[in-house]
Amino acid sequence: MKTQKIPEATITRLSVYSRFLSVVEASGINSISSGEIAEGTGGTPAQVRKDLAYFGDFGTRGVGYNVPSLNEAIKEILGVDKPWRMVLVGAGNLGSALAHYSGFRNRGFEIMAAFDNDIRKVGMTLSGLPILPIGDMAAYIAEHDIQIAIITVPGPAAQDIGDELADTGISGILNFSPTTLSMPDRVSVRNIDLTVNLEVLSFIITNRDFLAGGDLVE
Amino acid sequence: MKTQKIPEATITRLSVYSRFLSVVEASGINSISSGEIAEGTGGTPAQVRKDLAYFGDFGTRGVGYNVPSLNEAIKEILGVDKPWRMVLVGAGNLGSALAHYSGFRNRGFEIMAAFDNDIRKVGMTLSGLPILPIGDMAAYIAEHDIQIAIITVPGPAAQDIGDELADTGISGILNFSPTTLSMPDRVSVRNIDLTVNLEVLSFIITNRDFLAGGDLVE
Known part of the structure; x- marks a missing residue:
């Protein structure tokens, strides 16, 4: 190919x-x-x-x-002919919404556990997922052969999480934090910055009369 | 420009x-x-x-x-030198996470109300937002000069919501549903399909050895 x-x-x-x-x-x-x-x-x-x-x-x-x-x-081609095992890092509101999100599971992406540094959350569950301490993350990833991590921690905490993930065998990160992660080449990162998406929309609305066909170049 | x-x-x-x-x-x-x-x-x-x-x-x-x-x-340039008034359509888990999300408010995007067709939710609040019935949406948008709607309803319900929004004065939609919305040109749509993003990541991981530099063409 x-x-x-x-x-x-x-x-x-x-x-x-x-x-x-x-x-x-x-x-x-x-x-x-x-x-x-x-x-x-x-x-x-x-x-x-x-x-x-x-x-x-x-x-x-x-x-x-x-x-x-x-x-x-x-x-x-997409690599979704086989299941993917994932962990969620950050058991806040967005993490909770993603844990509930059926669109992932329907396509073979399974979240196995959530990690958080808030000891009040550890031991509880998030939509049926165990919430485990961040300190156990690396061992869990190795033991359960986790391939993808979804990061929903606040921006300032994201690179520390990225650094910990870099030392594991993880292959990819779906990053919801606004931080641009610095990762080794063997870890692919896909950013979903919600605010960026909203600002692209406000740009398009604001400049609609100037944009050819109302669209940006992809 | x-x-x-x-x-x-x-x-x-x-x-x-x-x-x-x-x-x-x-x-x-x-x-x-x-x-x-x-x-x-x-x-x-x-x-x-x-x-x-x-x-x-x-x-x-x-x-x-x-x-x-x-x-x-x-x-x-981005159009964020002035505030934007938004509504949330769909008061589920993702809607709740977005209602909590401070990244929007910090940049001048304010969610004013949430709308849902579940009568058990109507009258309650979502992170301080009133949850109102979908039937009141068009009047609310006109009265409060709402410019952007964030759609977090399930895929099959999204086009009906889009059709209702098309008859209002709304300028843009941030669409989290997997449905490709058919909207008039004066309504700009920005899609954030979470599953698509995860599948682009799985494509990149799966085909990393074939991709020049590990990246797709933007």
Whole structure:
């Protein structure tokens, strides 16, 4: 697979396509066109074909795509053909919301435990997850072969957590803190800074008349 | 201002620069170099200069940037030089976490009320916000001049909410549901699909050896 120049937007759309295909597949439909995928996901048929073409030739001209095969292929590309074990670091309000979030579990991402440095929380549960002390995190990650950590601690605490995670075998971090984490190359970081997203929206609203098509360049 | 070709990544970095500059400004420091901004935000000096150059010429060679002036200019670009009034649609776990989230309020984004269709929640409060019935939403938005709605309802309910919002004077939506909303052009939509973000991370981890530099094209 040659993925050197894949746009991030293509990967985000593949995730959307796959979840749509899962719904279609569950309804027993076996064949689908790029037009139907586009209609179900708010895109265009040309974009669907272009996104898929980065990874191979999945459809048959005039026949369309086999739904289970295409979905299986996309899941394999995204790496969601196998389960992921995760921990949550920070058992606050956002951590609690994520512990409840069924969208992760439905796609094979399972949060195994939550960690917090507040000793009043330790020993309690968060949506059924045990809340454990931060000091036990490294041992837990090794013992349970955890691959992803979700960080929801406040900004000033995030790099310390990152430093502790760097010494474990973790592969990736979903970082909700506003801190830009400095991590070794073998740990991939994906930032979801909620305030940044809101400020991008306020930029777009404020500058709508100046932006071509109302959109930024992805 | 000529903003037709501004990368989204530049806007996300401007938001990060501005929050960093606010901390610097509060500490009483009056002058800063692009190198210091880069160091404080995890970027490079050349990137800082390039991001700012889209919008004008803010610094003085050999002297650097005046911190309050630069921060004020960036806030004006982002549209966060004035307050924004928002409502929350969906008073579930994620809505509750966002109602608690201080990162929004610190930047002038205020959530005024929450709306939910669960009559058991209506009349209660969510982190101090009144929870009101969805049926009152349009009137509330008009009366309180609400500009942004944050949607945290489940996917299948999101387009109905979008349709109701389309008939109000709202300018933008921060959409946490996995549904791709179909909205009129005068309503800007910013999606934060948590599962998509996790799947982009799993893609990067899974395909790290194939990706140049470990990153996707922005």
